[in-house]
Amino acid sequence: MVLEIKSIKLIRNRQLLLNKFNLKLRKSQIIILVGDNGSGKSSLMDTILGLIKPEEGFIKIKNKNIEDLKDKIRNHILYIPHENGLKENLTIIENLRIWLSLVDKKISNYNLSEKLKYFDLYDFKDFPVRNLSHGQKRKVILSKLLLSDSYIWILDEPMNGLDTNSIKKLSRLIENFSESGGATLLSSHVNYKIKKANKIHLKKRKNNISRTQKFITWSEL
Template sequence: MLEIRNLACTRGDHLLFSDLSFSLSAGELLQVQGENGKGKTSLLRTLCGFIVPAAGEIRWRGQNIGELDEEYYAEMVYLGHLNALKDELNALENLHISAGLAGWAVDDRQAIAALRHMGLRGRETLPVKVLSQGQRRRVALARLLVCNAPLWILDEPLTALDVGAVGLMQELIGEHLAKDGMVIFTTHQPLEVAGVELRRLTLA
């Protein structure tokens, strides 16, 4: 489904990686590894189309993502370092907006269910600025539940999460893969999903 061929990426004068090729099909889980500064985030941002690759191409369902553009974006969710939450709005409003930007109209019932699933019962209508870092991350992750997209690209999804939330994420990823989803992620914490083989890609 997702195919990367001879990808190269530069930042300024610096070549991060080149000749990178891999593919990902339904139900697969891929962890991108590498030391700091080896280009993990740049790779994920290239997969999102933010960065135009210096060489090589990225294909989704056989077509270049540059040509697919909006069709590709309809089938992916990206969660970066930043949570994309507004301090002034509450968790529910934030979720409505982030789902809307991803192209999904969500009603209150679904949004509240997603927030409660992420362990935010009773926090739904609090402004995000009073939530802790871990709780903010949970609000951001709730987006995964309301967007019906097969490809998840997660950059350090586990930062600031406690043990319980990490377990929840493993469960979520497992369910998503079972539904023929695909996940590419980076993390510095161990993440194991029962019954799924974890593929690793190391940037050196």
């Protein structure tokens, strides 16, 4: 088992999102969290990354508590948030170079450019990101999947903004990752089809509570 979530109770903005929530993600497994906005999908992912501390329960990565991993979480997980977070004045290559330096991965300019062909970004590699469409920007972020050595992928609404062909390519990439032993947890408010994927449906709760939650940012880890 690569990821275990046990009896999580999660509160955000005085709203009870999850209570006694359990999840086990195993090697080669794909799990899709399906639910409307506000059902707790993104908040659960933030909790896995250590950005939100749950009221109750624990999360382990390969039997180690996430609190003990701290900045080493990046060695285990590749996280693709629902927001692109690109630097608009920089090119595709420059944006990816920044991320590669953060994860301490070296790759030649030639190989990096070749990876961009998968999502049809090669011809735009030297364009400032501000000149790209929303879908193209999304594909820049998703290109990290082709460059990462992580064995767990956490993908928050990865299909948003993609055309039909790009969705098929992303689905195939996730399936290939699974076949190679990787584990993927992704969220969606749309019922996408990915081979051998298990689905967990989250429902939005209506009850408010009086307690508040402390948050930190990904950059603070």
